[in-house]
Amino acid sequence: MTTAGDMVYGAAEGTGGGCFDGSFAADPMTGVERWRDLCLGATQSVAVVGGVVYKGSHAHDCGRSVGGFPEVKSVRTGASWHLLALNVSDGAIRAWTPNTNGLPLGPRVLATDGAQLFVGGDFTTVNGRPQQGLTRFAAAPDATVPTRPAAPVASSVQAGRVTVSWTASTDLDDETLRYRVYRDGGRTPVAELSAASRPWVRPVLSFDDVSQAPGSTHTYRVDAVANGNASVKSVASAAVTVASGDLSYADTVRAHRPAFYWRLGETSGGSAADASGQGRTGNYVGTLTRGLEGAIPGDGDTAVQVAGGGFVTAAANLVNPQSFSIEAWVRTTTTTGGKIVGFGNSQNGNSSSYDRHVYMTNAGELVFGVYYPSQTQIVRSAAGFNDGRWHHVVATMGGNGMALYVDGAAVGTNPTTFAQRYTGYWRAGGDSLGGWPSAPTRSYFTGALDEVAMYPTVLSPTQVASHHDNALTN
Incomplete structure (x- = not known):
């Protein structure tokens, strides 16, 4: 524990489920807690420098902390963040991310002379460079250089x-x-x-x-x-x-590098071809009607009608997509709603883990939702999209947060940047919806679907608009 001003700041180290591993601030005179940092990964020490709380820990899951991150052990070499900075006022995680290695924990003690932060522990590197057991961080000058951007x-x-x-x-x-x-x-x-x-x-x-x-x-x-x-x-x-004219709809989709692109134009057979060239086919499941007039004017490719539990599911699973765009064209007059596209842990049955989906309510609202950290996060449109016309729907999530687009225009955003962690399958036409806001009468959709695509990145507003506009001028 340490003190600064009229507050006491503490570090907690626990073992096993249900323990408190984070840090906290409290008034020593009243015992009233000001804030609690709920990161998982034992905190060995805290220090306050220049109005900022610094903590030494092996934090690996700060999903319940403002500004934090989900479990990282399975996705990042080195796993934990051993040094973090928090606001003194509310414990929110700040943008200060140097790191040490750990043998196994890393920093064990923090100290300050009022201007610098001293760190001691069982580490042998700091920011990837050799530095054993003791290091310091000075207030100035700022000599850090941003990482090199990847090729645009x-x-x-x-x-x-x-x-x-x-x-x-x-x-x-x-x-x-x-x-x-x-x-x-x-x-x-x-x-x-x-x-x-x-x-x-x-x-x-x-x-x-x-x-x-x-x-x-x-x-x-x-x-x-x-x-x-x-x-x-x-x-x-x-x-x-530079294009001399607008590309066809299919070429526009392919230009933006989808991970799969199901045009749904097959008139027979059990497989939905992947027009992206990536080989990620889909499987037709249940009751479907093939050969409907498609969503794209002037394009001979056809659509499918799903009803009574029919849907299209990916032939192969995907591990925990956290940055994506999912796209579909939909036409319906249903008043019982249903899931249009989504991600779930079952390929063919009803999923027990399910989010990253767009569903329609009974009133014809379109809802985009993810589940994080332990609650539903949604973006929703106005009602009335069950009007019997074709509508273009795109949902994106990543470092930009969540966004929902209908007919080329954004209808809402949400700052959530993560989704529930599991391995699953992309599906179009239906899956579980229990527990979701304004859940429709049916979780399986009744209506026409066409041109389903998923991208492993976030499409920009301009790119989304170009898909819609190029379809109309196809």
Whole structure:
């Protein structure tokens, strides 16, 4: 325990289920707790420097803490975050993420002279560099450099427009970074934008270049800057040719690199072909009617009608997708609702774990939901989409949070950046919905489905709009 001002700050170390592993702040005169940090992974020590609480621990699951992260043991080498910073006012996790290794715990004691943070423990590296047993962090200068951005992805699906997308970088002690976009190896940025990120929350960013002539070819690079410290520029994107006209709907989808793309145009057989070229086929299950007129005007590809429990399910499972976009076209007049698309742990039966889904309520509202950390998180549309017309539905989740789009336009967002952790199957047409807000009478949908696609990244608003618009001008 340590004191600062009129507060006492404590570190807790426990073993086994039900223990308290985090830290807390309390008034020593009244015993009233100000806040409690519920991270899992024993906390060995705390220190307060410059109005910030620093903790040494092996935190591996801070899903119940503001600004925190879900269980990381199975997804990140080194597993735990051994050093974290918290707000003195409310215990929220701040954007300060240096790290040590642990043999096995890492930091065991923190101390301060009022200006610096000293850390001692059973570690041999700090931020990946050799440093055994003792280290210190000074207040200034800020010499950390953001990580190098990955090569951006450039696509052009509408006349005169190039969309450049990339995943945000991170910095050890800066949350908001500035990004500079360069065209064709130039030294002067053609665009600049800023965005917040942390190692566990990295949004997908994008820039629309509308200044280049149709038919011209270009490449793009990106760097990240924090407090005047610039990363190395990314590798250049693959060359992109500026479109002279709007692409067909199918080519627009493929240009944005889906993980699978089920056009649902088969007239027989049990398999839904994957038009993305990735080989991730689907299986037709139950009662379906094939050969309906499709959603895309002028395209001869057909749609399917699901009813009475029929659906399409992925032939192979997927482990814990946390960044994705899921897309479908839907037409119905049902007043009993149902799940349109979603992720569940059962391939063919009713799932016991199920989220990352879009369902329709009895009133024709569209609801996008994930389950995290122990509750439903949703975005919902207005009612009335059971009007017998085709509607384009896209739901995205990742470092950008959650977003729901209907007919090319955003209808709502939610800041949640994680979903329930499990291995499952993407399905279209129905699955369990018990316990979800405004759950419809039926969990299996009755209506027409077409053009189902899933992307392993977050589509930008411009990309979503291009899908809808290019379908109408197909």
